[in-house]
Every structure is written in structure tokens, then in C-alpha cells.
Amino acid sequence: MSTSLAWDERYAGGGFQFGEAPNLFLLGQAHRLRPGMRALAVGDGEGRNGVWLAEQGLAATSIDWSAVGLGKARALAARRGVALDTVTADVTRWDWPAAGFDVIAWIFVHLPPEDRALACAGAMRALAPGGLLLLEAFTPAQEGRRSGGPKDPALLWARALVERHFAGLEVLELLEGSVALDEGPRHQGLAEVVRAVLRRP
Numbered sequence: 001m002s003t004s005l006a007w008d009e010r011y012a013g014g015g016f017q018f019g020e021a022p023n024l025f026l027l028g029q030a031h032r033l034r035p036g037m038r039a040l041a042v043g044d045g046e047g048r049n050g051v052w053l054a055e056q057g058l059a060a061t062s063i064d065w066s067a068v069g070l071g072k073a074r075a076l077a078a079r080r081g082v083a084l085d086t087v088t089a090d091v092t093r094w095d096w097p098a099a100g101f102d103v104i105a106w107i108f109v110h111l112p113p114e115d116r117a118l119a120c121a122g123a124m125r126a127l128a129p130g131g132l133l134l135l136e137a138f139t140p141a142q143e144g145r146r147s148g149g150p151k152d153p154a155l156l157w158a159r160a161l162v163e164r165h166f167a168g169l170e171v172l173e174l175l176e177g178s179v180a181l182d183e184g185p186r187h188q189g190l191a192e193v194v195r196a197v198l199r200r201p
């Protein structure tokens, strides 16, 4: 079972589990971002994506239930000379601020079905008009691969889940397929993912 303590233990070592560089899919969305946008990096762990969003001039917040991960995120932001807000909270219980963000980055966050529904409802509430939801996550085709992802298949994403949880958002991109990951020690090799770029009308 995934718990905040288990993630604290994973993050307690010296390195960065998923690297310090931003996720490549997120990096590829740079053309959609503008300085001053309010961005939330969901389940941001050690902060690689929140810090990169801050470096693009966005007002970035990282949320994660691992206090250890977010401590490293703040240290990374300080090293890079950018401001990063951090929220230590369970995304299924957090009071997501209505229309509080122009960009929500949901990168490799895999939750049990009931929790996923709660967190997605929160993200829907928090996305401002015109706001972007940027999601990358492992799909069932990832089962058996050693390039990352949850052991419990119930936590995996799929295009159909994206369509269900984020119904009402405009689809700008929604793809399932294979990508080569090179993100720290935990995401290495060919992987099966869904990638989504969705916009609130």
C-alpha cells in the first residue's frame, strides 16, 4: 500500500528518485505556459516539476503528502533561485481552491480508484476557466515492465479514465503509447503511458 511514510522513506536518501530535471512531457508543453500563471504540481515529490514551472516564471505550488520530498523540493528551489510554495497534504483530503490554478501538472500520480475520483474532482474544481490540465501516467500495458509505476494494477491510468474523470474539459492531446523514460533511478527504460493536455473551456 502506498503511504506518506513509505514515500518519506523512499525520498530520505541523498539522490532524486525521478531526477532533478522536469518530466519530458511537461517540458514539451512549455509553449502553452506564460509567466504569471498559477501552477499546481500534484504529487510533486522532490519538486522537479514545480521548480521547473517556477523557473518558467509561473507562480508554482507543489503539493505532496511526503514532508521529506517537499523539504527536498524547497532546497532544490532555493538552489535554483526560484520561489516555490509547498503544501504537505493528502490530495484526497485537501481543500482544493476553486478556480485557484491556471495549470495543473499531474505527473505520474497513481491513486486507488476511490482516491483518484476524489483527487480528480478536486483538480476539476481547482482548474480556472482556460486552465490546462497536463497529465502523464502509466497504463495497464506497463504491467510487468521494470521502468516504473505502481505494483497494484488498480492504480494505473488509461485514456478512458482520463475521459471519465475530466469530462467537460476540451481535449487538446490525449494519447496512449510507448515512451523511453530516463528520469532518475526509478523511471528508466521503455514505458507505457497516457499523456493528456486538457483545457477548461
Ligand SMILES: C[S@@+](CC[C@H](N)C(=O)[O-])C[C@H]1O[C@@H](n2cnc3c(N)ncnc32)[C@H](O)[C@@H]1O
Residues within 6 Å of the ligand: 002, 004, 007, 018, 023, 042, 043, 044, 045, 046, 047, 048, 049, 063, 064, 065, 066, 069, 089, 090, 091, 092, 107, 108, 109, 110, 111, 115
Ligand atoms: C511516482 S511519484 C511522482 C513524483 C513526481 N510527480 C515526479 O514525477 O517526480 C508519486 C508521488 O505522489 C505522491 N502521492 C501519492 N499519493 C498521494 C496522496 N494521496 N496525496 C499526496 N501525494 C500523494 C507521493 O508521495 C509521490 O511523491
